[in-house]
Amino acid sequence: MNTNEILVQVQQVNVTFDQYLALQNVSLTVKRGEIVTLIGPNGAGKSTLVKIVLGLLSPHTGNVHRDPEIRIGYMPQHLTIDPVLPLTVARFLTLSGVTQTHLLQQVLAEVGATHLLTRPLQRISGGEMRRVLLARALLREPDLLVLDEPIQGVDITGQYELYELIAQLRKRYGCGILMVSHDLHLVMAATDYVICLNQQVCCNGRPEAVTQHPAYLKLFGDRAGRDLAIYTHHHHSQTV
Amino acid sequence: MDNFLWRALFGGIGVALLTGPLGCFIIWRRMAYFGDTLAHSALLGIALGFLLHVNLTVSTIIVSLVIAVLLVFLQQQKQKHLATDTLLGILAHSTLSLGLVTLAFLPGLRIDLSAYLFGDLLTVTSQDLYWIYGGGSLTLLCLLFIWPDLLSMTIHEELAQVEGVNITRTRLLFMLLVALMVAIAMKIVGILLITSMMIIPPATARSFSRTPEQMAILASIIGCLAVILGLGMSWYWDTPTGPSIVVTATLLFMLTLLRTYRMN
Numbered sequence: 001m002n003t004n005e006i007l008v009q010v011q012q013v014n015v016t017f018d019q020y021l022a023l024q025n026v027s028l029t030v031k032r033g034e035i036v037t038l039i040g041p042n043g044a045g046k047s048t049l050v051k052i053v054l055g056l057l058s059p060h061t062g063n064v065h066r067d068p069e070i071r072i073g074y075m076p077q078h079l080t081i082d083p084v085l086p087l088t089v090a091r092f093l094t095l096s097g098v099t100q101t102h103l104l105q106q107v108l109a110e111v112g113a114t115h116l117l118t119r120p121l122q123r124i125s126g127g128e129m130r131r132v133l134l135a136r137a138l139l140r141e142p143d144l145l146v147l148d149e150p151i152q153g154v155d156i157t158g159q160y161e162l163y164e165l166i167a168q169l170r171k172r173y174g175c176g177i178l179m180v181s182h183d184l185h186l187v188m189a190a191t192d193y194v195i196c197l198n199q200q201v202c203c204n205g206r207p208e209a210v211t212q213h214p215a216y217l218k219l220f221g222d223r224a225g226r227d228l229a230i231y232t233h234h235h236h237s238q239t240v
Numbered sequence: 241m242d243n244f245l246w247r248a249l250f251g252g253i254g255v256a257l258l259t260g261p262l263g264c265f266i267i268w269r270r271m272a273y274f275g276d277t278l279a280h281s282a283l284l285g286i287a288l289g290f291l292l293h294v295n296l297t298v299s300t301i302i303v304s305l306v307i308a309v310l311l312v313f314l315q316q317q318k319q320k321h322l323a324t325d326t327l328l329g330i331l332a333h334s335t336l337s338l339g340l341v342t343l344a345f346l347p348g349l350r351i352d353l354s355a356y357l358f359g360d361l362l363t364v365t366s367q368d369l370y371w372i373y374g375g376g377s378l379t380l381l382c383l384l385f386i387w388p389d390l391l392s393m394t395i396h397e398e399l400a401q402v403e404g405v406n407i408t409r410t411r412l413l414f415m416l417l418v419a420l421m422v423a424i425a426m427k428i429v430g431i432l433l434i435t436s437m438m439i440i441p442p443a444t445a446r447s448f449s450r451t452p453e454q455m456a457i458l459a460s461i462i463g464c465l466a467v468i469l470g471l472g473m474s475w476y477w478d479t480p481t482g483p484s485i486v487v488t489a490t491l492l493f494m495l496t497l498l499r500t501y502r503m504n
Contacts, residue, residue, distance in 0.1 A: 051398075054398070054401075054402050055402075056398055056401060056402070072402055074398075074399055074402040074403075076396055076398060076399050079395070079396055079399075081395065082268060082270075084267055084268060084443075084446055085268045085394070085395070085452060086446065086449040086450050086451055086452060086454065086455050087395070087451065087452060088450055088451060091451050091452070092395070095388065095391065095392045095395065096403065097403075120450065136399075140403065146402075
């Protein structure tokens, strides 16, 4: 696994919607084997930046370089299925192009959701939906995994499990991961690089450095520091 | 049984087979009003056919296709001042009225307008059958071809796009298929009732299905059943065929509603 291989590079990007500046001079790089986390308050432009990385949106100025050879696995923030569309978890997963049942079962086992295979998609909880969406992204055997709010709606124990899983995924799939979260404390421990976004990049770097940065503290207040301390403590007591 | 009745039966079944799967996508994608708009514009196609002395099915197909492309184009506009349903409403009723006005200008033309508005299954000719089965199989084959992509983007458009689905092309193709279906089905149930054939059988099929494919096949079967029962009703009680088919489809739908309520 070449850990210096750049999967996607966004340089000095600007995006405006109706004269409103959504992103200003933002840069971001995701390398293979690296977990990059994007944090920021609501309306900070996180989803806009994700769309640029995915190629769903073109910036007004700036460059986006995406290795054309890479496969992207994407886990969207929302998926609501209209009740009029009958759809089981299995059929939903086959939309990725993989149709063999044993492979579907295998990937569901990986995200801890084997029991959902034949369940209608409208009858699973928000947390189960996150796991199913992650499974669909993994079926593509991605080089770059883009996860938009991966733990939203997942209960506390499930959150630990999922972050542990995500941390393992980069080794198992040899992929780079770009993760979006407005959740602070858990993210920090499972990431290599943090970008704190609020229309522009407020601060970035390793999680320990970012949490001490004045811009970060200004944006998230003291609460952020406390939450992180609690989590770090918890984490050590589990692993040591 | 007389020949015209056999033709009516085959024609109706052909249309039901076609509207089942396409109708499913119409309700999954919440496009009922879009289907309605295309159906209304079909009258303009008929009027133009009379005006220019061309085959009515051909002129209807052309007008439907033009309207479908126009709608895709209008939806792609970045600066939208009008909601899609407003645009659809304008197009639906202006094309219907334009069709009626055009027909009034044609001197010496005596046509049975209600046959076009509500369908006239009993006058189906062998040529109509060729259109239904020829055009219908072509439409279904195309639908089969775009099925995985269309289903994927119906569930989550951006996810589908990231996975390599060409959204604009698939959407355009689907709208063209709906336009083709409207032109083909018009003869059977009429301009004002086409939407019901697209919506009622799939809605009836929903509570019996676990996958999209089951629902599509079942919608076709239920549509066929409605055609057979509706024709029977029309034969025995001398009721208009198009509305009779819609009434029986609605009765089938209400039966399944009862079943759904009992289950809950």
